[in-house]
Amino acid sequence: MSDTYAQRAARLDAGDELGKHREKFALDDTVYLDGNSLGALPAHVPGRMADVIAREWGELRIRSWDESGWWTAPERIGDRIAPLVGAAEGQIVVGDSTSVNVFKAVVAAARLADGGRDEILVDATTFPTDGYIAESAARMTGHRIVPVTPAELPGAVTDRTALALVNHVDFRTGRLHDLPGLTAVLHEAGALAVWDLCHSAGALPVGLDAHGVDLAVGCTYKYLNGGPGAPAYLYVAERHQAAFDSPLPGWNSHRDPFGMTPGYAAADGALRGRVGTPDILSTLALEAALDVWDGVRIEDVRAKSLALTDFFLECVRAYAPEGRVASVTPEAHAERGSQVALRCAEAPEVMAELIRRGVVGDLRRPDVLRFGFTPLYVSFADAERAARVLAEVLTEVPAGGATPGADTPTA
Amino acid sequence: MSDTYAQRAARLDAGDELGKHREKFALDDTVYLDGNSLGALPAHVPGRMADVIAREWGELRIRSWDESGWWTAPERIGDRIAPLVGAAEGQIVVGDSTSVNVFKAVVAAARLADGGRDEILVDATTFPTDGYIAESAARMTGHRIVPVTPAELPGAVTDRTALALVNHVDFRTGRLHDLPGLTAVLHEAGALAVWDLCHSAGALPVGLDAHGVDLAVGCTYKYLNGGPGAPAYLYVAERHQAAFDSPLPGWNSHRDPFGMTPGYAAADGALRGRVGTPDILSTLALEAALDVWDGVRIEDVRAKSLALTDFFLECVRAYAPEGRVASVTPEAHAERGSQVALRCAEAPEVMAELIRRGVVGDLRRPDVLRFGFTPLYVSFADAERAARVLAEVLTEVPAGGATPGADTPTA
Numbered sequence: 080m081s082d083t084y085a086q087r088a089a090r091l092d093a094g095d096e097l098g099k100h101r102e103k104f105a106l107d108d109t110v111y112l113d114g115n116s117l118g119a120l121p122a123h124v125p126g127r128m129a130d131v132i133a134r135e136w137g138e139l140r141i142r143s144w145d146e147s148g149w150w151t152a153p154e155r156i157g158d159r160i161a162p163l164v165g166a167a168e169g170q171i172v173v174g175d176s177t178s179v180n181v182f183k184a185v186v187a188a189a190r191l192a193d194g195g196r197d198e199i200l201v202d203a204t205t206f207p208t209d210g211y212i213a214e215s216a217a218r219m220t221g222h223r224i225v226p227v228t229p230a231e232l233p234g235a236v237t238d239r240t241a242l243a244l245v246n247h248v249d250f251r252t253g254r255l256h257d258l259p260g261l262t263a264v265l266h267e268a269g270a271l272a273v274w275d276l277c278h279s280a281g282a283l284p285v286g287l288d289a290h291g292v293d294l295a296v297g298c299t300y301k302y303l304n305g306g307p308g309a310p311a312y313l314y315v316a317e318r319h320q321a322a323f324d325s326p327l328p329g330w331n332s333h334r335d336p337f338g339m340t341p342g343y344a345a346a347d348g349a350l351r352g353r354v355g356t357p358d359i360l361s362t363l364a365l366e367a368a369l370d371v372w373d374g375v376r377i378e379d380v381r382a383k384s385l386a387l388t389d390f391f392l393e394c395v396r397a398y399a400p401e402g403r404v405a406s407v408t409p410e411a412h413a414e415r416g417s418q419v420a421l422r423c424a425e426a427p428e429v430m431a432e433l434i435r436r437g438v439v440g441d442l443r444r445p446d447v448l449r450f451g452f453t454p455l456y457v458s459f460a461d462a463e464r465a466a467r468v469l470a471e472v473l474t475e476v477p478a479g480g481a482t483p484g485a486d487t488p489t490a
Numbered sequence: 491m492s493d494t495y496a497q498r499a500a501r502l503d504a505g506d507e508l509g510k511h512r513e514k515f516a517l518d519d520t521v522y523l524d525g526n527s528l529g530a531l532p533a534h535v536p537g538r539m540a541d542v543i544a545r546e547w548g549e550l551r552i553r554s555w556d557e558s559g560w561w562t563a564p565e566r567i568g569d570r571i572a573p574l575v576g577a578a579e580g581q582i583v584v585g586d587s588t589s590v591n592v593f594k595a596v597v598a599a600a601r602l603a604d605g606g607r608d609e610i611l612v613d614a615t616t617f618p619t620d621g622y623i624a625e626s627a628a629r630m631t632g633h634r635i636v637p638v639t640p641a642e643l644p645g646a647v648t649d650r651t652a653l654a655l656v657n658h659v660d661f662r663t664g665r666l667h668d669l670p671g672l673t674a675v676l677h678e679a680g681a682l683a684v685w686d687l688c689h690s691a692g693a694l695p696v697g698l699d700a701h702g703v704d705l706a707v708g709c710t711y712k713y714l715n716g717g718p719g720a721p722a723y724l725y726v727a728e729r730h731q732a733a734f735d736s737p738l739p740g741w742n743s744h745r746d747p748f749g750m751t752p753g754y755a756a757a758d759g760a761l762r763g764r765v766g767t768p769d770i771l772s773t774l775a776l777e778a779a780l781d782v783w784d785g786v787r788i789e790d791v792r793a794k795s796l797a798l799t800d801f802f803l804e805c806v807r808a809y810a811p812e813g814r815v816a817s818v819t820p821e822a823h824a825e826r827g828s829q830v831a832l833r834c835a836e837a838p839e840v841m842a843e844l845i846r847r848g849v850v851g852d853l854r855r856p857d858v859l860r861f862g863f864t865p866l867y868v869s870f871a872d873a874e875r876a877a878r879v880l881a882e883v884l885t886e887v888p889a890g891g892a893t894p895g896a897d898t899p900t901a
Contacts, residue, residue: 129540141528176767177767178742182737203752205752219630306770307767328626329589339662343618355586358769359717360719360769
């Protein structure tokens, strides 16, 4: 049985057009299934950053703001992310954390909405920071938060709904939500759609423009491999840019930042989403990391992602001791992101042991084992090995006793 | 005459105890007087960052959040900045841009203030982003902005004043404001003092704790040499931490971030000022850069700073053609930061030509030449050469015709 799956993995890898991209990354013999938390290092980034630090900062110093293109990096890198999420140029800027961008997006959307609308629907299953920040935004703009699951959302939208903040893919279960459908439901009711793309960008087509999304945010350190805590991004659909009213109107969003005038006048376009001086080292590591996408079609990434997660689930079903793990990730492709989440009563010990044996996923308390599949560098052989080692560990870890451990920090 | 000043410079450098720190920086034969915009590269930072990128990110990957101390970097680095600004441990966290930290500080101070107080005084001479962000904070908390110069502030404080946001050193003129005195005036009236330390931290003693400052923000890429756009910091005096109510309560500020619960519960202490996942590359470059302060007393830095700016002003007076430049930086030591600003009708052409001749300062429109003096790596010989080259350029650039040029981005 084991041979059969291993042989199938070998055949699948042999026929995988994306497999050649694996060599672009610094990898070892670990099976790295935590790219949905921190993407692996693209192998050329250290060289690029050595030049940024030693020459651009060390030699050119202040001249690099112009001569090395530092000043325009947020919008330039935004335009490189744009095709990966289905956005035309001029609608995305990079900078700040996801949390800060959620604040900009929710406040701005609340201000864009009709004045009489006083409710903000927030994905009740969201990664927590979105909910915390939305609550603060609601408090500061005089709105009320209504927590709803994405499934409940269509029934909860009313003429009081200003906007909804929804995750494209659930960080815990890996469930993919219906971005086109929910966006349409919101628009029919006159409300705005704000999407969090942290767990979808770089793993599957998003189609921001095609589906008429109003605003969106996302991080760049998961499937985009931008580096630990790499800057997030903000998408503001072109039709909203003229009225986009940022709660964080820092000098980088000014029409004439070097005029340094006391009066604020917002820049045109996506630049309006900038705030302060960008963190250049983290920002330029992200820019370099995006080179791995040259010549890659996101539709091909999606096809491999589904094939990988299908295959992993099949191997788990075949290998794992009966009744010890249960997938909470949807079987239906239309409802699945690029991770597999397995509920397991002994999740903390099991994940700690998996990591010791070179299969790196992560834990979401109390009982979820997460395995992220990054199609550019994860192979079918990785998927087979992960399932096989998981089965070995489950056989050795007795059922029943869960203890804390193996948290990883970046959701 | 030139020999005389050059000889004096040589004597001053020979007797300068801080001169030995210059070798810690990557410098060339440029006279770099723009460290008040972007500090020079500490020479050991490239090696440290190569390890962060290749090993911590590339090899340890997600494990580095724990094993390489990434997760706790914001408070750990805050504690390293603390002694430089006169703060005890546990009151500073690093992260986000200065603009974002101004927003946190002003909103939090407005919430800390008595409910009946509806006015926020803002330094009318401030670096613009502080004013833009304070205006947004006021709008979102129901306060009214009252712009006042620091000199006018004592007369403007009333029982309606919730707080004042003031710059310790003016970015344009280099004027040092009276932090102890103005803080005391505010406190006497029952208002809070929020200080922006961008142009003072690392150049002179600040004494946050000693003078009872309530909240403060600052950047780290000027006199702290943290790198382009390095993360800023937020100081929350210990007595205010329990009531500190952040407008950006991201998951990094949660009491149990890995619980990932929908309800927000703020962490204790300065951690409450954190927001989202920190930009690790920029953050750890800052941490490494702070090594240059080992064994350095900020009082010695201040003494050299004043000696350097005194000497530069003296050389300018001796060398420069009559009537072409006028210092807008105060003569009195108690009113001077660590830069010299010269008004010059032909400032754009003059600065562009200075830079071509290897003397790097910057321009603040329309007519201010800025020269920043970073005592750890600027010598008296640099000051003499800068004044001499300035005089040469002034002799060659005809009086009268100003054209645009030579903006540098980071105030």
